[in-house]
Amino acid sequence: MTGDLLTVEGLTKTFTTGGPPWNRHRVHALRDVSVSVDTGRTLGLVGESGSGKSTLGRCILGLEKAESGSVVFDGVETSSLSGRALVDFRRRVQPVFQDPFGSLDPRWPVGRSVREALDCFAIGTPVDRERRVLDLFDRVGLNPAFATRLPAALSGGQRQRVGIAAALASNPELIIADEPVSALDVSVQAQILNLLMDLQSDLGVASLFITHDLGVVEHVSDDIAVLFHGVVVETGDTDQVMTAPQHEYTRTLLKAIPRPPSDHQTGENHASS
Ligand SMILES: Nc1ncnc2c1ncn2[C@@H]1O[C@H](COP(=O)(O)OP(=O)(O)O)[C@@H](O)[C@H]1O
Ligand SMILES: [Mg+2]
Incomplete structure (x- = not known):
């Protein structure tokens, strides 16, 4: 990942929950998060619910403001954009949400x-x-x-x-797709994923593909970033992360992917799946 299209560096975002002052607490949604997306490629951002995925997407889109860190798109820091440059950024970076x-x-x-x-x-x-x-x-x-x-x-x-x-x-040039198939029936999910992948390869558009499902990420992504409690615990190309995960949390996500039993698996594995 060279990050020639999008480079997020050291992004930190904290929310303070509402309610009376004695009952407020701070949620560290993102802690020093760095990820990058290359031109025409797909970065799969995976993590369980509440890990900060949507917050990262929203910070990149400018819908949420981070306390520190930077979002650089095509060489330009986005927090300083205004006027025509901001409109142009919005044209070039588009969201796809869970349910439109x-x-x-x-x-x-x-x-x-x-x-x-x-x-x-x-x-x-x-x-x-x-x-x-x-x-x-x-x-x-x-x-x-x-x-x-x-x-x-x-x-x-x-x-x-x-x-x-x-x-x-x-x-x-970049699509931020936040759980774009999670609300759909399983049979429809594959159709929409295939559509997104076909369009990307035809049009050369890059994407940040956000999902809680490592099985989906494996299918669509060139690279993977794993988010755990607001921290990126692992990044790498998809093959590398899927075959030789470095972090315990990634291994837990991998074990959760339902797989048809392969030939070399024992009866024990069949029984437990
Ligand atoms: N607007 C908000 N106000 C307060 N807390 C928020 C807000 N948005 C997100 N959070 C909190 O930040 C954390 C990360 O949320 P989110 O980015 O939506 O995670 P994910 O998309 O991975 O499920 C969660 O603990 C969530 O409750
Ligand atoms: Mg989310």
Whole structure:
């Protein structure tokens, strides 16, 4: 990992929980976190619930402000961005969330939500944008006729396809995908993962792929970073981490991946799986 596209260095983020002063406490969501993403590659960020994954994604997107550390995108420190440079950063770094229900306006036909992304970044002429919405639907495997439907009329998988179309509308160079398949049925998960991987290889877009599931990370990532209680305990390329994990916590995650019993396994293993 050279981090030529994104380099996060020494990021620390603490939340103070609400409530009366005598009942407040501080949560160290991220402690001195450093990760990097290379152009066109996928970094899988894995860790159990509450380990700080979403907070890291949100800090990179600028939705959350870290106390210390830096986020450098394409050579520029992002906390100092403003005006056109900030709009350009937002165009180049796009989020995909767990369930786009939250990000799609329930009153709008989904095509309008995708169109909004094009309008927001003033991409193409108005006529181009109409065509591009339909192209994007096609690209994510949705019949363009779906563009006129409301989010509630779509299945979870179809909504996530719309969410991906909206993220791709601005031709981003980096996608921050936060548990993009966790809310979906298992059968649909594989379809959406394959779609994301196909799009990435076709378009050359890089991604930070956030998940609690090391089995998913193994499938989609070039590199892996393991987060444990806000600390990165292991990073490396996917093969290296999966075959020779260095940290005890990574080994625990690995053991939790359901695997079909292989030939050399004993009956004991079969019985325990
Ligand atoms: N806005 C917030 N206010 C207070 N605590 C928060 C907030 N967001 C996250 N946290 C806490 O920070 C920790 C990391 O959360 P999060 O980044 O959502 O983890 P993950 O995505 O890995 O499940 C958790 O303990 C969570 O409760
Ligand atoms: Mg999360």
